[in-house]
Amino acid sequence: MANWELTTEYKKSSIERQFWYKDDKVIIREEGYRWSTFTIESDEMPLTFEELRNEDDCYELDWVESADSSWEMEDMIDGCWAESEAGRNCTDEDLEEFDEAWEENYYEGVEELGWSHDDTEYFMQGPLKLTNLDTGEEFKGSDLSNVVRTIELPTETVETESANWAFPTERPQEGPQAKWPFDDTQKTE
Numbered sequence: 770m771a772n773w774e775l776t777t778e779y780k781k782s783s784i785e786r787q788f789w790y791k792d793d794k795v796i797i798r799e800e801g802y803r804w805s806t807f808t809i810e811s812d813e814m815p816l817t818f819e820e821l822r823n824e825d826d827c828y829e830l831d832w833v834e835s836a837d838s839s840w841e842m843e844d845m846i847d848g849c850w851a852e853s854e855a856g857r858n859c860t861d862e863d864l865e866e867f868d869e870a871w872e873e874n875y876y877e878g879v880e881e882l883g884w885s886h887d888d889t890e891y892f893m894q895g896p897l898k899l900t901n902l903d904t905g906e907e908f909k910g911s912d913l914s915n916v917v918r919t920i921e922l923p924t925e926t927v928e929t930e931s932a933n934w935a936f937p938t939e940r941p942q943e944g945p946q947a948k949w950p951f952d953d954t955q956k957t958e
Contacts, residue, residue, distance in 0.1 A: 772902040773815055775807045775830075775840075775893075778911055781849055782895045788856075788888040789867070789879065795856030796867050796884065803847040805893065809840050814899070814908070821897045821910035828893045842891065 777783055783805035789796040807830060809815050820828060830840050853871070855864045870878035876886065896910030 770810045770812055771904075773809050773811060774843075774900045774902055775809070775816070776898050776900075777805065777893050778896045778898050778909060779894075780804060782893060783845055784892040784894070785845060786890040786892065787886055788890075789884045790887050791863075791882070791884045793857070794859045794863060796859055796864060797854045797856050798871075799852055799854070800845075800848050801850040802845040803849055805845040805891070806843040807840050807891070808843055808902075814901075816897070816899055816908075818908070818910075821899060821908055823893065823895060823897050823910055826894050828897060830891045830893070 780803040781801060783802040785800045785802065787798045787800075789798060853864055853868050855861065866882065867879055867884065870882050872878075874881070880886075898910070899908045900906070
């Protein structure tokens, strides 16, 4: 089993989305971080090159645990922004009260109001970097040389009409000539 580390390539690209519940109300609190690090144990490379490129700009870590792997957050460093959003059945007054309690005493402040933090989602923006911690091998989403593209060829034969094409044997002599990057006098037959 190999140990892998996943980070973003650029700073300010990690987002933590917390879901807070009280009765039938929901508040969603998002915090942006400069850096984050997640680890996983897996026999195979846990992300595809397409996922590492992250062109959709919003890779969500899959927290579904299987028998052989699950992601674990190591750290999220240097929070740089935060905002709360009223979710299901939440009023503006609920949100204002939540934000004031958060500013005064963070988790404890909103828990004293009866809010419960029951779910968290993690997102990474921009290209990602995956490192095999056992071998030191790195895979960067911004390095497209790692990407292997496959081309699917048609499986059926398509009949077309044949055409006789005539290609000129000499360049046309009309109008000004383009400057060629080679000597035109040394033609080989």
